[in-house]
Structure formats: structure tokens, C-alpha cells
Amino acid sequence: MSPTLLFPSLDISGACNGWGIRHAFFSAIRFTFLLALILALAPAWAKEAAPVAEDPEVERRMIDLSEDLRCLVCQNETIAASRADFANDLRREIREQMQANKSDKEIVDFLVARYGDFVLYRPPFKSTTLLLWFGPFILLLGGAIALLVYLKQRRKQIQEPALSDQELKHAEDLLKERKG
């Protein structure tokens, strides 16, 4: 089985998105193949995942860095984890840049310059992402304020006597009438 059959996928109709029934069908087949292969070769597979580069230190650094980077083909996967060809290329690129003594920041800048902030799983802190960073806290604060206001109103309602004396008497009379 050729590796391209299992992991083709730079084509926009790739392995990890479901454009069209046909593609979904093929990716289902591919997935079944993959699953079978994983099950059959599980021990060998684990070995295969061992560092392929000559330098295990670079490999570890590369994995560390690429765990925070998004694969643009399989957008819910990191570049470290994705089997897409694209991720493979980027891992190679990162590995080579590390061997050329580039710092992590330089490598991330290199990727952002080409693929944009989307490649980062940790969005940068800047004016366009303020809402992204603070939005949840603003919502939380809003919720807390709404809860407080509600509780205060409720307490006031409870403290107010539900019935006046006259109403109470009227109610008792009605109840007695029923019994009698």
C-alpha cells in the first residue's frame, strides 16, 4: 500500500474534510484502511513514531513547537499530530530551520508571515483579538451582574408580605366555607 494512498491530501478535497459525498466516502474507506493498519501494526507503529531526524534534541524541540501550531489542512489538528502531507512539509521546514540555529520565535514569525495568525493555536494579543481574549470574561461579568440583580429583586419580593391581614382573613373564611 503506497503512503500516498493513505495520506494524500494537500488537494483541497483532502482526507480530513467532508466536501462532497464522494470525498466523504473515500475518506471513510481511507479511515477504515488506516484503522486496520493501526490495529495490525500497532507495535510497529509506535516505533515508527520515534524521532526520524538524526538529532533527537532538534526533534523534541520541533514537536514542542509544532504542538502549538495549527495544520491548515486538518484545522483541528496540530502540525505535530497531523498526518497530512502539509504538516509533514512544515515539520521538515521547522526541523531544518532549527538545525540552522533559528530561534523558536524566528520560526513562528516565518510561518505567520506565510500563513497568518491562523497557524497559531495561541492567538496573539493585539487590538483585533482583544474581544477574543476578554470576551469570555466580559460575558462572565455580565452574567454575574445579572444574577446579583435578579437575586436582589427576588429577596425584595420574598420580604414583602404576600397577603395583607384582610386578605388572609378572607382566604381563611373561604377555606372554612369549603370544609363546612
Next chain:
Amino acid sequence: MTRFLLPLGIFVVLVGFLLVGLNLNPRQVPSPLIGKPAPEFQLQQLHQAEQTLTSKDNLGKVWLLNVWASWCVSCREEHPLLVELAKSGIVPVYGLNYKDQRDDALRWLKQFGDPYTVSIVDPEGRTGIDYGVYGVPETYVIDKNGIIRYKQIGPVTVEALQTKILPLVKELELQG
């Protein structure tokens, strides 16, 4: 009455967000390279391997760079359009044969027609990384000063040609 207005308002806003979100295409990741100089390259040509083409060779003209491969299914979809576009002579189309085998690529062009003024090869996808390619096909519009003006992600469609690419090419042609 106001008791229901607030939740209803929140609900409507939420539905609005979801509606917009549903109509966004997550595959269309805007390229940070728009408005920036096209990354330089010097690559072998597909037909004459001994000749190269560099990004600077095209300075002074508006051109399209179409990233394609023989293994790419969606490329077949856009290919007739590219052939037609090349025939019209409106704008030269250059092909970047991406992570492909030379034989396969040549056979593919013979079978489906060759719209490219020149095809260059990027067998390892390195120029692809420089251009921010993450799916094939992709098409770039590059102006006379070598600035990327537009990127089409996925196949070129009639609609994209008519509403975006051709008007942009016309506009860029008029510029100095």
C-alpha cells in the same frame, strides 16, 4: 413583557452570529501575503528542465501564478477555465507544478491542455511554503511591481474570474 424581551433579544443576536458563522468558509484562510511582494523563487521549468524561471522575470507585467498538480482532483475542475483564459490572451498564466512527478505532470498537460506560458516545478513544496500554499489549487494575481494582489484558494470559478480576477487584472494593467 420586558421579562421576555431581554432573552429574546439575546437569542436573536446569537442566531445572527450563528448565521454569519455558518456562511463563513473555514477553509478560506486569508493570506497575509496580499499587498506584499511575491516571494522570490528560481525554479526549473517543467518542459525544459535545464531552464529556470525566476520571480523577477515577470516584473513589468500582470500575471497569474496557478499552483497545480496532476494528483489534484479539483485542478481538473478549474483547468478548462484556465485553458480558455490563456487562449483569450487577457493575462498570462504561469503554472507552479506542486509536489508532483515530472512525467505525470507532462502527461496531465497533454491530456487536458496546457494553459501555461511557462510551467515551473516545485517538487518538494518549498516555494509552496513561501507562498503560503496549503491546498491545491491556489491562484495568485501578481502585479507589475511583483506585488501579490489576490489569492484564490481552491479552484478558479467562473464567478471568481468575472467578479474578482478579471476586473482586478484590468485595473492593474492600467497602473504604471
